[in-house]
Amino acid sequence: MTVRHAPSHAPSAASSVSAATTAASAAAASRFILKLSCPDQAGIVHAVTGVLLEQGGNILTSAQHGDADHRRFFMRIEFECAGSTSVHTLREAFAPLAQRLAMDWELVDARRKTRVLLLVSKLGHCLNDLLFRVQTGHLAIEIPAIVSNHRDFYQLAASHDIPFHHLPLLQADEAQKQAQERKIRELIEEQQIDLVVLARYMQILSPQMCEFLQARAINIHHSFLPSFKGARPYHQAHERGVKLIGATAHYVTSDLDEGPIIEQDVARIDHSMTPDQLVAIGRDVECVTLARAIQWHAEHRVLLNGHRTVVFR
Incomplete structure (x- = not known):
């Protein structure tokens, strides 16, 4: 056998x-x-x-x-x-x-995705970059809504099937600004928003709004803070003949562009480049820097330490 x-x-x-x-x-x-x-x-x-x-x-x-x-x-x-x-x-x-x-x-x-409200004005490179990262699975967040004081990107929002809220603003109308911020707050509460991202949103939030969003709002600044604040920072950098330009992602506070820094990055430039070339390079840096800051916040890697942050990467 x-x-x-x-x-x-x-x-x-x-x-x-x-x-x-x-x-x-x-x-x-x-x-x-x-x-x-x-x-x-x-x-x-x-x-x-x-x-x-x-x-x-x-x-x-x-x-x-x-x-x-x-x-x-x-x-x-x-x-x-x-x-x-x-x-x-x-x-x-x-x-x-x-x-x-x-x-x-x-x-x-850890399975719950951070719900993010995007605010944008007329420059859409950061918005487009974030939407693409989410669509392709490279940024694990949810975007329930986009808010803008202009209509420029309503079609982009629609192509990603995200509701677009056009909330216009007149520069000197304080009553309209307060009404607009009330609508944003209502949207935040209605959509259970965890994080607000100023993706080149060219408006200054009121002190009351900053307090409401304490440690829940991230801004991208188109220069290497604390240098070159204000208007036309890349032109300022060009005038100074800098060799590095960069971007800073930080939490929003009532002190303009002074919030705790989450991430910064730089790109090397040289004397042959024009201000417009610096702008183009800078926008790429802004996109990457902002995406990293959002990812680290969404993964609960950022802890506040006074005016600074601790980031466990």
Whole structure:
């Protein structure tokens, strides 16, 4: 009688069941992100990870930073929990520790995409770049609406099936400006917007609007702050004969172009280039810089540190 042995690489019934169970467990796991800052002291990491362990958390990535000048500690943890653990349950479990250590903290479901409202005026390069990145899956955000004080990009918005809100402004009409900002606030609340992006929106937000959007609005500035503020920055740079031009993405505050910086980038230029060539190069830098800042904010990698930021890349 001939006995036929199964090939050594063929899985047994037990191993197949085990693999299926493992796959099912992995599929059932939920992923979360915790970011925090607090006064620095010994034992923070141990305490934080201990709470997560008690909730069945498995840490996937962890980053931390201690600011020696201000004695402040910063941390970002991405972790998963098996089963049906909810973000609400985790927040309730973490809250006592956060209160005891005087933390500024946020705990979110990593699967939830950040909802972004785009504001734009008459220059559309940043708008077009962001829409393309979202469409091609290179920027994982949702864009429920676009607002503009001009009608130039309503067709572009329509081509991406995004509602376009034309809210015109007269330069010297303060009442109209207040009414327009009220409509923007209503849209933010109606659409549950997490982040507002000024994608070359050439209007100054009121102090009240800046306060309402604290740490929830990003602006792209077409120069390497703090240099060359105001009108025609690339022409200013050309007059000064600079060798590097750049762009700055920062949080919006009531101090014009003085908000905490999230990202900056530069491009090398030379004496042979015209101001128009500098503008063209600068616009490419603006697009990349703004996209990075939005991505890092959407991935909960940015923590405020006074007038600065900590960015866990």
